[in-house]
Amino acid sequence: MRNETIHKLQEMRLSAMAGAYMPQLEHPENFSNMTFDERFALIVDHESDVRLNNKLKRLIRNAHFPNSQADLADIQYLPDRHLDRGLIHLLSTNAYIEKSRDIILCGATGSGKTFLANALGMNACRAGYKALYLRLPDFFVEYALTAARNKQQDYTKKLQNVRLLILDEFLLIPVKPPQQESLLELLERRSGNTSTIYCSQYSFAGWHEQLGGGAIADSILDRIIHGPYKLEIKGDVSMRQRLAEADKVEELNSV
Template identity: 50%
Template sequence: MINPATVTKLHEMRLSAMAETFIKQTSSQEYQDLSFEERFGLIVDMEWARRKNNKLLSLIRKAEFRYPQASIEDIEYHADRKLDKGQILRLSTCAYIEEKRNLIIMGASGSGKSYIACAYGMTACRHYYPVKYIRLPDLLDELAVARGEGNFKKIMKQYKKVSLLIIDEWLLTPLKETQAMDLLEIVESRHQNASTIYCSQFAPDGWHEKIGEDTLADAILDRIVHDSYKILIDGAISMRERNGINT
């Protein structure tokens, strides 16, 4: 017989999955032959699974992926893309996050950089790492506003603690000196502390010119390039064209 007070207490303690499983067990004959330990184990397992799933959904929501359905399994290995499948799969273990190393994904517009980056981000979420996806123009705007409102240190702390930061549209256009200084703050705070994925149309050799001021450029590149894995996406046909997307 179900004790309503017990169910109420479980809900008050936010143990809704345990409450649901308890009701199911007491209402069904199929559990009557199980021992107390077996039945209690099933109740705990259900609550644990619910909480893990809720945590995963929360991580994905907070990451704000451009492609929240992206997955490593769905990456297309067309011959002209010249992707190293072995490297792609090795990186999907998230060992680079444990190593606190970076990943640079290079390719022309429409080559699928953002999709692959989001696929790695989704994999990181499934390993329960906090992830954040953002375009560099949006990041620079956010930092500029934070400086003006006196929240710069608070925003920097948020970007420092995320396990994997994905910066898309990396250095598409030249930076102002103030933007380069803000970018150095981000890069420095994460150097050897957390992993970052950089999606760029340009190889690192071309970043120096985009950053501008020599000292800042040297400092930023020194903290990114030397401990990064690199993926180069080739391809005579863009992924937009392959998939019939016109925009």
């Protein structure tokens, strides 16, 4: 009877529940002081925890973060970086995702834009949101490949359903006319329904020129400028250099 119960749980894909039930069968003396409800709650809680952990792992894996260890708790609020601690705390609540608001992160190479974006993405995954990290140059390449097969609509529809899209290296290279149209299509699908984090070396004032100017550039910016949170990351020294110097000090201290 007991083996049959375990087998049925496994057949119903409740293997974690079956795993939690087995110790109660094998060592009932360890649970003799517990009521049936308490013992059953242990089994159900274990199944729930395993499912949540598996879902988180799946969300992180599918997000393709270059740094899946990034954490908002590890942000270095150094004076020269001029980071808005209050704004980052607000973003940590993920309320911006619920309100479908965007984030613009500007800063020089090595300033920590990608780390902060990844940390926000990881934070969103922990809250159960579907996220995706994507370099803008890679988006243009993938769009062109799918367009060659007349599948570009399927590709943009897939990106449309991502609650938090991180577009890194945004406008690093000036956008050409065909790319203008593909970017406009993407933002049109996502505008007002999802959140996007834009990571750019250019300040917002220079985006129109990088977008190639003209009416399409106007249309693209019109889908970005309404109510985004803006963070400009400054710094006298790049975070890569700071971390490299910190590693050297740690190595010397360990000798």
